Amino acid sequence: MSAASENGLDDEPAYRWPIPPAEGWTADDLDRIPGLPPHTELIDGSLVFMGPQTRFHMRCMRLLEHSLLEQAPDDLDVDREFTVKLDRRNRPEPDILVFRAEADLGPDQTWHKPEDVLLAVEVVSADSLERDRETKPRKYAAAGVRHYWRVEQDENKGLPVVYVYELDPATKSYGLAGIFHDRLKLSVPFDIEIDLTAINRRRP
Template identity: 70%
Template structure:
């Protein structure tokens, strides 16, 4: 008897077999049936696990906070990949990009030179990627700002970084609890304790 149903997998699903040398950035748009938010890291496919409520609420809080303060020349996308090179298309939870980098409704990735800020909200299955692998790749691709968000006592803590252009390594610029206040990449002020408040409806 197949072990697939035992692990919650569809027994008829055919997992994609990587070609010699691994998958490429272009393959990510061509492989049929990939789960949503599949990333490409060093030529390997990385699948996302179901997210906790903390992750969803934190993304909502930061996305809305950033949208309300973005300058006109910038825009924000949620869960869009960055095509770093032919073997890497990581997907930040949020990214701020130069508005001129938008190519239309069929766009599936951003060029790293258009990305101003990448944000990763750490999940149980992504700790190593979000703390080490992905920030190293964003830094090497010259993404100037990076935030890593972790949970502490039910609230988000934002670790902010800025790229050192001489070393292509991120330098810490702060650890933000309860309130996120920054002057770069643009003036930002977000109440992090609002993550547990009821999301306002259109009628509020």
């Protein structure tokens, strides 16, 4: 019998990592692979696991989710950490997304179609920097998601900075529409105004 490690990890049964098929996993496999950690994504047929959330990441998602829910028109709805099946080999999970309310198919639904998503929002973490700056926006744009926000932490104030992108349908790529500090105010995809300095404010 082996001695237990100081952190107790040796006492845990060994986890059997899923072995991918030669062509990689598919978007539908994500619902069938047993034992996956929460919020696992599929990028180019490979599984991507999420690191622990920081307080900034958690509170930023809370601020954006509540603000968008309060301001979205009745024909739109907001989901948090819900996957989008972009194609057979890509099923990312935006931190926040705005979608057509009619695309809500009930409690057993696990993903949205890209054509039903108006806005995808990614809050950048240390382990997601390249994916959120390069890989995901390229794939969201190619799939026709019209609006993309990338949210990063200001190094001086510690507050959110929101980089807003809008799809050019002719090139299927995003163009930068604005960079917002302290206050985000937009007229698309609907009238939105968010006080970004309220990230640490307790809601009533």
